[in-house]
Each structure stands twice: as structure tokens, then as C-alpha cells.
Amino acid sequence: MALNRKIAYIDLSTGKIETRPISLEVRKKFLGGRGLDAYLLYNHTEKGIDPLGPKNVLMVSAGILGGTLASASSRTHIMAKSPLTELLGSSNMGGFFAPELRWAGFDHLVIKGKAEKPVYLWIHNGEIELRDASNIWGKTTTETQWAIREELGDEDIKCAVIGPAGENLVRFANVMTGIKDSAGRSGMGAVFGSKNLKAIAARGTMDIKIAYPTDALEYNKRFIDQIVSSKVNQTQGTLGTPFIWGATNSWGGIRTRNFQYNQCEYADDIEPERIDEIATETMGKYHMAGCFGCQVHCRAKYKIPSGPYAGKYDEGPEYTSQGAFGGEPDCKSAVTVLTGNHLVDQWGVDNLEIGSIISWAMELYELGILTNKDTDGLDLSFGNDEALLEMIRRITFRDGWLGDTLAEGGIQASEKIGKNSFSYLIQVKGMSNLHSDERATPALALGIATGSRGSDHLRSRPAIDLYHLPEEVLRKVYSNPVPYDGPLSSEHTSYVGKSWQVFWQELCYMGVDCLGICKYHTTFLGATLPNFEDWSRVLYYNTGLEMSPKDIWDVAERCYNIERLFNLREGLTRNDPKKGDTLNHRYFDEPCRRGAPDVIGAKIDRKKFKKMIDEYYEHHGWDENGIPLPETMKRLGLDKEPSHLV
Amino acid sequence: MAKVLMINYEKCTGCRLCELVCSVMHEGVSNPSRSRIKIMKWESEGLYVPISCQQCEDAPCINVCPVKAISRDEKLDYVKVDYDVCIGCRVCVTACPFGAMSFDVIDRKVVKCDLCDGDPQCVRFCEIQALEYVDADRVSVFKKKDAAERLSIAQKEAAALQAQV
Amino acid sequence: MATEREALSGAESLAKTRTYGKFRCHNPSCMGRITVEPGVTQCKCPSCGLEFRVAWVRPNFPRIRGPVWDVNRRIAQEAVTEREAAKAAKKEGK
Numbered sequence: 001m002a003l004n005r006k007i008a009y010i011d012l013s014t015g016k017i018e019t020r021p022i023s024l025e026v027r028k029k030f031l032g033g034r035g036l037d038a039y040l041l042y043n044h045t046e047k048g049i050d051p052l053g054p055k056n057v058l059m060v061s062a063g064i065l066g067g068t069l070a071s072a073s074s075r076t077h078i079m080a081k082s083p084l085t086e087l088l089g090s091s092n093m094g095g096f097f098a099p100e101l102r103w104a105g106f107d108h109l110v111i112k113g114k115a116e117k118p119v120y121l122w123i124h125n126g127e128i129e130l131r132d133a134s135n136i137w138g139k140t141t142t143e144t145q146w147a148i149r150e151e152l153g154d155e156d157i158k159c160a161v162i163g164p165a166g167e168n169l170v171r172f173a174n175v176m177t178g179i180k181d182s183a184g185r186s187g188m189g190a191v192f193g194s195k196n197l198k199a200i201a202a203r204g205t206m207d208i209k210i211a212y213p214t215d216a217l218e219y220n221k222r223f224i225d226q227i228v229s230s231k232v233n234q235t236q237g238t239l240g241t242p243f244i245w246g247a248t249n250s251w252g253g254i255r256t257r258n259f260q261y262n263q264c265e266y267a268d269d270i271e272p273e274r275i276d277e278i279a280t281e282t283m284g285k286y287h288m289a290g291c292f293g294c295q296v297h298c299r300a301k302y303k304i305p306s307g308p309y310a311g312k313y314d315e316g317p318e319y320t321s322q323g324a325f326g327g328e329p330d331c332k333s334a335v336t337v338l339t340g341n342h343l344v345d346q347w348g349v350d351n352l353e354i355g356s357i358i359s360w361a362m363e364l365y366e367l368g369i370l371t372n373k374d375t376d377g378l379d380l381s382f383g384n385d386e387a388l389l390e391m392i393r394r395i396t397f398r399d400g401w402l403g404d405t406l407a408e409g410g411i412q413a414s415e416k417i418g419k420n421s422f423s424y425l426i427q428v429k430g431m432s433n434l435h436s437d438e439r440a441t442p443a444l445a446l447g448i449a450t451g452s453r454g455s456d457h458l459r460s461r462p463a464i465d466l467y468h469l470p471e472e473v474l475r476k477v478y479s480n481p482v483p484y485d486g487p488l489s490s491e492h493t494s495y496v497g498k499s500w501q502v503f504w505q506e507l508c509y510m511g512v513d514c515l516g517i518c519k520y521h522t523t524f525l526g527a528t529l530p531n532f533e534d535w536s537r538v539l540y541y542n543t544g545l546e547m548s549p550k551d552i553w554d555v556a557e558r559c560y561n562i563e564r565l566f567n568l569r570e571g572l573t574r575n576d577p578k579k580g581d582t583l584n585h586r587y588f589d590e591p592c593r594r595g596a597p598d599v600i601g602a603k604i605d606r607k608k609f610k611k612m613i614d615e616y617y618e619h620h621g622w623d624e625n626g627i628p629l630p631e632t633m634k635r636l637g638l639d640k641e642p643s644h645l646v
Numbered sequence: 647m648a649k650v651l652m653i654n655y656e657k658c659t660g661c662r663l664c665e666l667v668c669s670v671m672h673e674g675v676s677n678p679s680r681s682r683i684k685i686m687k688w689e690s691e692g693l694y695v696p697i698s699c700q701q702c703e704d705a706p707c708i709n710v711c712p713v714k715a716i717s718r719d720e721k722l723d724y725v726k727v728d729y730d731v732c733i734g735c736r737v738c739v740t741a742c743p744f745g746a747m748s749f750d751v752i753d754r755k756v757v758k759c760d761l762c763d764g765d766p767q768c769v770r771f772c773e774i775q776a777l778e779y780v781d782a783d784r785v786s787v788f789k790k791k792d793a794a795e796r797l798s799i800a801q802k803e804a805a806a807l808q809a810q811v
Numbered sequence: 812m813a814t815e816r817e818a819l820s821g822a823e824s825l826a827k828t829r830t831y832g833k834f835r836c837h838n839p840s841c842m843g844r845i846t847v848e849p850g851v852t853q854c855k856c857p858s859c860g861l862e863f864r865v866a867w868v869r870p871n872f873p874r875i876r877g878p879v880w881d882v883n884r885r886i887a888q889e890a891v892t893e894r895e896a897a898k899a900a901k902k903e904g905k
């Protein structure tokens with residue numbers, strides 16, 4: 001059945017590999033994917049370890065519904081202590097790797113130690129082999145995948161790989177599969193690199209038995225209809241995620257010139273419709289592609305139309321590339337966005353982090369904190385497209401003082417640069433913010449401040465808050481599967497009830513990450529998309545596991561608390577500007593300078609923000625310092641952690 | 647008139663949901679290696695082509711089968727394997743010009759598209775309609791329409807160019 | 812197990828609230844619903860006056876492509892000036 005997938009413990013130092021089943025007890029407590037990864041991380045790592053040392057432990061997993069009829073059951077989760085934040089490292093990617101891992105017999109890999117020389121893992125129908133990777137070390141992400149397929153003689157092999165950035169221990173290097181699917185955040189690629197692990201290759205032909213095939217098929221049809229009939233997913237399927245950037249930029253929720261402006265004006269060339277035009281011109285009318293089993297198909301295929309990389313094929317760009325290489329550095333050129341996107345895909349580095357850090361360096365250059373001496377003569381002015389692309393190269397290859405410094409991540413770089421540079425760094429817990437500006441949207445600001453992997457929009461963002469939904473619709477969404485009769489507000493500029501929305505979304509996204517399905521298939525960008533109730537059914541039909549919506553909610557809450565425990569163990573404190581549930585002071589001190597009439601002038605109110613955090617802790621059952629109360633731990637069955645169940 | 651499975655590979659998004667639903671429908675499992683349809687991919691170019699049985703009129707598999715286990719189904723007009731007769735020699739796999747006759751490594755038998763008794767699940771789940779189940783004569787009509795559209799666009803572009811001159 | 816059609820989930824039951832063919836003004840204090848004629852490429856919010864460029868996801872499905880930059884910039888500047896004047900007047904009043 002779908003639950004008989006195993007967990008493998010792989011020690012790269014000794015070469016020892018051990019496989020074990022995952023008990024039903026563990027499944028019911030943590031389901032799989034991110035949730036079980038969090039449990040494994042907390043149980044298998046010691047406090048204070050070096051994230052790039054052999055004692056860090058790397059988790060690679062598929063969700064409990066991976067490869068099943070759950071719609072977009074494609075997601076791979078990767079977890080370890082983050083070399084970027086020195087807190088929880090956690091990242092998720094689509095594509096085709098996770099289902100292949102499951103067909104090869106495994107749900108979870110726990111990778112310890114460090115190989116003496118470059119290796120890759122070959123996972124095939126229940127067997128795992130460590131193979132020499134000396135001849136693929138140094139290759140780009142796609143070259144690596146094609147080389148492994150050729151070496152093993154099977155084109156159906158799916159790989160999770162690192163590129164040069166991971167090998168060079170760039171602290172925000174990513175792990176990739178396919179052309180552009182990336183586990184981008186929190187530097188998981190550097191952890192691969194630190195272990196001399198170039199890739200994980202999987203291929204399998206083992207059945208995943210579906211518990212109730214006919215019902216699963218019928219329910220999947222209904223599930224898909226629910227998903228693809230939503231306005232948001234129809235837009236995604238046409239324009240991809242860039243549509244979000246376009247919509248947000250329209251009213252002034254996009255950061256530009258690092259954090260100086262909140263709207264990238266006259267940016268018509270990087271608007272989603274323009275990027276769609278380029279995709280159409282270079283790849284034809286039908287240029288959208290999808291991840292495994294997904295009918296949303298939000299990813300465009302394109303060729304770079306001009307410039308030094310003209311004619312190169314890639315996929316995307318996601319709105320993160322639009323923000324990171326367009327809005328933030330104020331480079332309003334589609335070719336630059338598409339080229340930047342191609343470079344990070346090939347070299348395996350997080351687009352969001354690298355773009356944000358370059359924009360920060362551009363602001364420091366403008367302020368004179370960084371000089372031509374620091375940049376080796378590079379004119380690091382905002383709007384300099386060539387400098388932006390050159391900095392992507394320098395950081396990836398740690399070329400020159402600035403490239404090497406920025407490759408260490410924002411906080412570490414700010415310590416080296418000094419001169420108040422830290423106060424311009426737009427980060428939470430050491431991870432850069434998305435390209436969005438949350439000063440006019442308190443709920444979104446709370447979400448990034450409290451995210452368990454640092455500043456993040458995929459941890460808890462209540463994006464539907466922006467839609468001005470009637471209160472009764474909000475109540476229908478947010479009082480299920482646990483009752484909520486506190487306040488809620490349709491106004492996205494309000495602070496009322498937002499702490500509950502963020503708390504609810506946190507558990508919703510944790511749920512979806514445990515199941516291994518995509519966030520576009522849940523209450524992220526649309527209020528009519530599936531959540532706990534729907535998952536309870538899809539889980540039952542596919543795996544036979546009977547879990548009520550509330551049971552899934554409890555799993556999510558349990559797993560979110562383990563992530564919190566890990567962060568607290570590694571030094572998170574509420575008000576720490578580098579490791580706390582905080583925001584850069586500019587959110588409170590500098591009002592928005594652009595945007596719609598009442599976005600101009602908006603900033604976050606310190607007192608109200610503090611109150612939101614207090615409320616948020618209360619919803620979680622945490623004390624005023626953000627530490628889970630003993631009764632919360634007991635209620636969630638976490639009072640004996642680490643419990644080493646698996 | 648009998649219907650056929652029409653594949654328009656240009657539309658295919660490469661998601662492989664057709665492979666998944668095919669293996670669940672026929673075997674009750676998720677396992678694309680047991681699917682009757684398979685998407686061939688050139689990932690570095692973004693090219694995805696679903697391959698399934700063409701239900702050939704003069705089918706090589708029928709012709710080569712040494713025990714006459716393969717025949718044409720009268721009702722749905724498709725090429726059908728009789729497993730009571732089949733000896734699993736895989737000559738049909740060798741003979742098929744499309745590679746659409748597969749060998750199921752778990753059940754140890756040859757497998758091919760049976761149109762799901764007239765309700766092909768791959769078609770039902772393909773929201774983008776890269777797969778359609780249509781009357782046989784429609785296939786060429788759709789292609790004619792596409793060609794006509796390309797022609798008319800070319801004509802308009804030529805006219806526009808001339809106007810510029 | 813018999814295939815019984817289960818009741819609509821909360822999320823499914825909200826599907827009837829979807830509003831194809833309309834979109835909301837991007838001004839946070841307005842958020843008024845805007846309906847546009849098929850094929851138009853620009854529109855003006857009837858309640859707050861902001862102007863938007865319109866793109867079409869499908870022939871019956873419009874979305875805001877972006878602001879009409881000059882117009883919305885001017886309206887926002889005016890709002891700021893007005894707010895500041897009101898603030899100053901209030902101060903004087905004290």
C-alpha cells in the first residue's frame with residue numbers, strides 16, 4: 001500500500017546504509033514529508049552543530065501522498081540545519097523527483113556524515129548505492145542530470161542535484177531537479193556540497209497501491225475540478241506565478257531598490273503579459289508545463305530572446321525571479337529577468353536570496369558603504385543590468401572579495417562589511433524577504449516575521465487577505481476544522497484577527513507539506529481551494545488512512561511545534577533582530593513612498609504589531625517569549641522529545 | 647463510427663497524470679511503468695510527446711502474434727489481447743512501430759491501451775485536452791483547421807509586410 | 812467501498828462565490844468591483860477613479876495588467892497632499 005515506503009539512513013562517512021519501515025504510529029503523528037522531516041531533524045541532530053560540518057543531518061523526503069491521485073502530489077521536501085540562518089533549514093520543490101523516489105521504494109532519506117570524495121546516491125527499486133561523482137563535480141544542474149542518466153543508461157531517472165553554487169558552499173545554494181524546479185530556500189544545496197554529495201538519482205518501477213482505486217479516481221476528478229475552476233489557477237495556468245508580481249506591483253506591494261520604494265513604476269517590460277508574449281514567440285502557443293500530476297501547469301517554457309545567452313532554453317520565470325532580477329535591483333528588462341533566471345537555474349542558487357542580497361549591496365553602494373574598491377571597479381548602481389548578472393556569477397563562484405563575502409549570506413556579510421550595513425538588510429532570522437513589501441499589509445508582515453524558516457511567504461502567508469473577501473467567507477475558511485469565533489476583518493490594512501489567519505495558514509501549509517502536494521492546490525491564493533476537509537478524503541481514498549480534518553490539523557500543529565522547538569534550541573529569541581520573530585526597523589520607520597492612495601504613507605505600527613505577535617503566540621499555546629507552554633507540549637504529545645520513534 | 651484516441655502533443659504539459667490514472671484504472675496502483683500511455687520527453691528542449699497505441703488497421707502486432715492472441719475488438723474497434731491465449735513471447739513488443747505495446751514487469755504480461763471500455767481515463771483527466779477521444783474522421787478535420795489557421799496567419803503577415811513596403 | 816458522493820466541503824461550497832468577468836479595484840480602501848466590456852484594454856474604477864490597464868486571461872476573463880502609471884501616480888500624490896493639508900489644519904485648530 002501507499003504507506004509501505006521506507007526510510008533509509010545513509011552514513012556518507014562510513015558508507016553504511018540501513019533501511020527501516022515507517023510505523024503506523026509515526027504516520028499518524030507526523031504523516032510524512034516536511035512534518036516527519038522536522039521530527040527526524042530534531043531527533044537526529046545535536047544542539048549547536050556546524051551546518052556545514054559532518055554532524056549536520058540532511059533529510060530528503062516525499063509526502064505521504066507523493067505519486068498518488070492527490071493532484072500535484074509531486075513535492076519533494078529537504079531539511080537540515082540551515083547554513084544561512086543557523087536555524088531550521090527547510091525547502092520544497094516540485095517536478096518529478098518525489099514520485100520517482102516513492103516508486104523506488106522510499107519516502108524518507110536521512111543522510112549523515114561526509115563522503116571523502118564527491119559521490120552521488122543511486123536509488124533503484126529498494127536498493128541504494130553510493131557512486132563516484134568525481135567526473136560530474138563542477139557540472140551545472142542540468143549537465144549533472146543528463147550525465148547521470150547517460151552513465152546509468154536510463155532516461156527516466158530523476159535526480160535532485162546541486163550546481164556549482166552548492167559545491168562552492170554558497171550559503172543559499174539550492175537543490176534542483178529538472179530544468180528549474182528548486183528547493184531554493186535556506187541553503188540546502190550548501191549542505192549537499194558540504195557532504196560531498198552531488199546528487200541523488202532515483203528510478204523505480206515498484207507499485208504504490210492505491211487503497212480504493214475507483215473512489216480515488218472519482219474523487220481526484222472532483223478535486224481537480226475544484227482546483228482548475230478557480231480564477232487564480234486559471235490565471236496561473238496562463239501566466240504562471242508572474243501574475244502575482246504584476247497584481248501586487250499594481251497597488252504598491254513590491255519592493256524596489258532594495259527597500260526604498262514599494263512599486264516598480266513603468267515596469268511594463270517585466271509584466272507577466274510581456275513575459276507570456278516572449279514565451280509564445282519562442283515556444284509557441286502552448287508553452288505551459290506542469291509538475292507531476294498537476295493540471296494547473298503554472299510554468300512557462302521559454303528561450304532567452306536576445307543578449308549574451310540568446311536562444312538558451314529555460315522554464316519559469318517564477319515571480320521570485322521577476323522580483324529578484326527585475327523589481328528589487330530596478331532592472332526593468334524582461335531579457336535580464338529571463339537571463340538571471342537561467343543563470344541561477346544552471347548554477348543552482350536561490351534566486352530570491354541572491355537577488356535580494358545584490359539589491360542590498362546596490363543600496364550600500366549608493367550610500368557609499370561599499371565602494372569601487374570593494375566591487376573591484378564594478379558599477380553596482382541600481383538599474384545596472386550587467387552588474388546584476390555579473391554579481392550572480394561572482395557570488396556563485398565566490399569570485400573577488402565582494403562575491404565571496406555575499407556568498408556567506410546577509411548577516412555574515414553585514415558583519416564583515418560593518419558600517420551600519422545590517423540595518424539595510426531586509427531579512428528575518430537571516431533569510432532575505434521575498435520581493436514583496438508588507439508595510440501596507442499587517443497580516444503578511446506578521447507572517448514573514450514568524451515563519452519557522454525565516455522570512456517567508458510559503459510558511460503562513462494569508463494571501464487571500466488581499467482579496468477583500470466578505471467576513472462570512474473568511475469565517476467559513478478560518479473556523480474550520482477548529483472553531484474560531486474571534487474577530488476577522490476583510491480589510492487587509494487592518495491588524496484585527498490577522499494573528500489567527502497567520503496561525504491557521506501556518507498549519508494549512510504544514511498540512512500540505514506533510515501530504516506532499518502543491519500550495520497552489522490549497523487555501524493559499526484562493527479561498528475556494530481544498531484544505532483539511534478535502535485532504536481527509538483524499539488521504540483515505542489513496543492510502544486507507546482514516547484521519548479526520550481535525551486529526552490532520554493536530555499533526556500540522558505538532559509538526560510546527562517541533563520546528564519551533566528546533567529553532568528555540570538553536571538560539572531563537574523573540575526580539576533578536578538576527579534570530580527572532582522580528583522585522584527590519586524600516587518596516588516601522590520608513591513609510592511607503594509609492595502605490596495606491598492609501599498605500600503611500602503606510603508603515604507597520606510597532607504597538608499593534610507587538611500585540612499581533614502576542615495574540616499569535618497565544619493561539620499557538622506559547623508563552624510571551626514564544627516558547628511552547630508545558631500544557632501545549634503535553635496536548636500535542638511532545639512532552640518527551642526527543643523520543644526517537646524512528 | 648468508432649472513436650479514436652487523438653493526441654495533440656503540442657498541447658501536452660508533460661504532467662504525466664495520464665500515466666498515473668492509466669495505471670490506477672488498470673492495476674489499482676500508481677506505477678507509470680505499468681501505464682498503457684507514456685510521455686516521451688526531451689526535457690532540455692521542453693518537448694513532451696504522449697505515446698499510446700494507434701489501434702492500426704493493419705496492425706503488425708496482430709500479424710506477428712504466433713498464437714493469434716491479438717485481434718480487433720468489434721464493438722470499440724481497438725486492438726485487443728486475449729490473455730487466455732497469449733504466451734508472453736513479446737514478439738508484438740518487438741513488432742510495434744510505436745513502442746506502444748509494453749511489457750508489465752510485475753504481472754509479467756504484455757499490456758496495451760484498451761480505451762478503458764470506451765471511457766479512456768487519460769482523456770477524462772487531461773484538462774488541457776492534449777488527449778481527446780473523437781470520431782475517427784475528426785482527427786484530420788482538426789488538423790486541416792490548424793493548417794488553415796497557420797495559412798491565414800501567414801497570409802495576413804505577408805499582407806502587413808507588403809503594406810509596410 | 813461504495814462510491815457515495817460526499818457532501819460539499821467548506822472550500823467547495825465557496826465556489827459559488829466566484830465572480831468570473833469581474834475584478835476588484837486595486838486600491839485597498841476601495842476594492843470596488845469593476846466590470847468591463849469584452850476586449851477593452853483600459854478601465855477606470857467608477858468609485859475611486861484609479862485607472863488600470865486590462866489584460867484578458869480568456870475571452871471572458873479579464874484581469875488588471877497594471878496601473879495607468881501617470882494617472883494613478885497623480886491621484887495618489889493628490890491624496891497625500893490632501894492628507895497632509897488635513898493634518899496641518901488639525902494642528903492649527905489645536
